[in-house]
Amino acid sequence: MLTRAYQHSLNGSHLPDGEPLLEVDAVSLRFGGVKALTDISFTVTQGHVHAIIGPNGAGKSSMLNCISGIYHPQEGEIRLHTAAADGTRTLSTLTKLPPHRIARLRVARSFQNIELFSHLTVLENLMLGRHIHMNHSVLASMLWFGPARRQEIQHRQLVEEVIDLLQLQAYRSKPVGALAYGIQKRVELGRALCIQPALLLLDEPMAGMNAEEKEDMARYILDVHELAGVTVVLIEHDMNVVMDISDRVSVLDFGRLIADGTPDEVKADPAVIEAYLGSEEEDADVREAVEHMQRLTEEESRG
Amino acid sequence: MTATGIHHRSYVSELRLRATRAEYVRLALMGVLLVVVPFVLDNYWMSIANTILIAVIGAVGLNILVGYTGQISLGQGGFLAVGAYTSVILSDRMGLPTPLSIAFAVVFTAVIGTFFGLPGLRLKGLYLAIATLASQQIIEFLIRRDIGDFLTGGLGYINVERFSFLGFQVGGRDVFERQWYVILAILAILAVMAGRNLFRTGLGRSFMAVRDQDIAAEAIGVNLTRAKLTAFAVSSGFVGLAGALTAHYSEVVSWEKFTLEVSILYLAMIIVGGLGSIAGSVYGAIFMTLLPVVIRNVANALDSVVPFLGDQLPAVQNATFGLVIILFLIIEPRGLNRLWERIKEFFRFWPFRY
DSSP: OOOTTOOSOOOOOOSOTTSEEEEEEEEEEEETTEEEEEEEEEEEETTOEEEEEOSTTSSHHHHHHHHTTSSOOSEEEEEEEEEOTTOOEEEEEGGGSOHHHHHHTTEEEOOSSOOOOTTSBHHHHHHHTTGGGOOOOHHHHHHTOTHHHHHHHHHHHHHHHHHHHTTOGGGTTSBGGGSOHHHHHHHHHHHHHTTOOSEEEEEOTTTTOOHHHHHHHHHHHHHHHHTTOOEEEEEOSOHHHHHHHOSEEEEEETTEEEEEEOHHHHHHOHHHHHHHHOOHHHHHHHHHHHHHHHHHHHHHHHO | OOTTOOOOSSHHHHHSSOOSHHHHHHHHHHHHHHHHHHHHSOHHHHHHHHHHHHHHHHHHHHHIIIIITOOOOOOHHHHHHHHHHHHHIIIIISOOOHHHHHHHHHHHHHHHHHHHTGGGGTOOHHHHHHHHHHHHHHHHHHHHHOGGGTTTTTSSEEEOOOOEETTEEOOOHHHHHHHHHHHHHHHHHHHHHHHHHHTTSHHHHHHHHHHHOHHHHHHTTOOHHHHHHHHHHHHHHHHHHHHHHHHHHHSEEEGGGGSHHHHHHHHHHHHHHOTTOHHHHHHHHHHHHHHHHHHHHHHHHTTTTOHHHHHTHHHHHHHHHHHHHHHHHHHOTTHHHHHHHHHHHHHHHTTSOO
16 A cells, blocks of 8 residues: 555556456457457456567557557457446446547556657646546636636646656656656656556556666556556566566567466466577578578688 | 745645746736836827737637647638628627627637637648648638628628727727727737636646647547647637627728738747747737838838838838748747747846856
8 A cells, every 4th residue: 555645546446456457358450461469368467567578569569559549459359347436347348449538447558659748847747647537618727717726736736646656856847858768758657647547558668778777667667566556567678677577477479479477487488488589490590591691701702 | 036946835836827026027017018008109009009919819819729739720811700700790780789799709710610620630730731721711712702792792891880888889080099909908918818827727738738749648538539629619719809809990891801811920920929838929919010010110211221122112021021930930949939038047047158
């Protein structure tokens, strides 16, 4: 649970830990003749850090885009379990909804290439994360009256808690476009957190970072997960990070799910090892090709 | 500004638009200026002041759409026309009280603007600009052709009755400009305040989110369709108000006042003033309205030395107009507002550079 300093729960899901939260069921996605995803099924459990890994072009980001509604798969379904505070359950089919409706179901995400509102300040970006919780008329807004004004103050409190959690105090009123890359990544995490997500999707939150920045980011993700209890799905390339922080790992290769299990199971899976390191035969092929090239260059230099 | 910055103690205080005494002093000075203007200017300059006030309302409206929501629009002239014709037909032909007819004109222009904003759901940038150009051409065509003589009764223009409201009527030559000044100044101040408030709240922020990153905006729950159409509606509402006021103030409505040139003039205002800035809209409206006047006065003053300037006045005005826009795009693309901020920073940091 959160410490006393934080008054708002950042976890938007009322499901008990260990129950299925998100079900990806036989999803296939095509772009014309290109099969980005083929028959993918896995389940994300409430309370887990669930990693999706795979070589470049394996379809990891496409998978995330299907969950958040940016892509609509041709086949299969993605279902989200939600529970209200009083315990009533609903099951929503995400594959039929537009992105803003999925956000209203408290599925929040970050992007691989930072997609912040670059002309706005950190504070404004985070306040935009509260968008689904705000509701006022055009007139109230233009008159700075009633709900419009009240909500600015009310939602600021949760935003400030996120700022504290992610240690963004120093950048509060800076335009995000001018901030360092690592900070921008953190602001993007913060913006997603402000939704009070039931499910947090992070697309390569540590891409392009050095070891220290990665460590910091991993710590923030763990804080979000352990202190706030938010379920996280993340895409990551760094194996050490993935194996350290995730409860479950799904491995994609060429748009297919080749393994799905605990980090230890996945690490030992021969299909995974082949996808990442290549098979013995391929190695032999590569070696042969390299030697051939070397011979050619030697002959050329000899004239 | 204190030496170490501004230290807020509550969210309420931070949400205020002004925090330092200097800012309140500046506001008071502007208030004094607005009050003094009608006492020192003659009728000619008062008419220019009134034109500026109307332009301020229109420019704020356009900036909401173009500068804040990122939807380029070349349809400003058409929407001004919708406001002008609607209000005049309602007040003079249907006998509605003028303020009520202006209010209806605002709502109706918002509706029309929303309709012509529909292409914005699919198009971005230059493609949207071309689509809004179509709206300009369609509206201009309709009012120019005036099929069935519904609008002008075959005259090609409408003479508008003198503005009156609850027994009060704007007076003759000697007080006309000054009375209008009071009406327009109040409305312009309200428009500026409404624009400023809009972008302190969640709704206005969602407009800016659409401008900066529409995919991310959707991912945090902004309904793009709704946000874009609301922006078109709000913006067109302001523009409709400006159009209706133009009609009642100038007391004649004809299509020549609402051509594509007007659309471009308004775009120039917000570019020169500063895209995405309410203050910039005001600066831009003042600058672009005064520019031709200043050029004319300079040309007249130099008549004995360079008679060419006076002889070719319209050409010189157009050329200067273009030159000014180019210079702004090169030197300070963020407009007069940014220039003003830089001047303030210079003095704040003096004797240091930054």
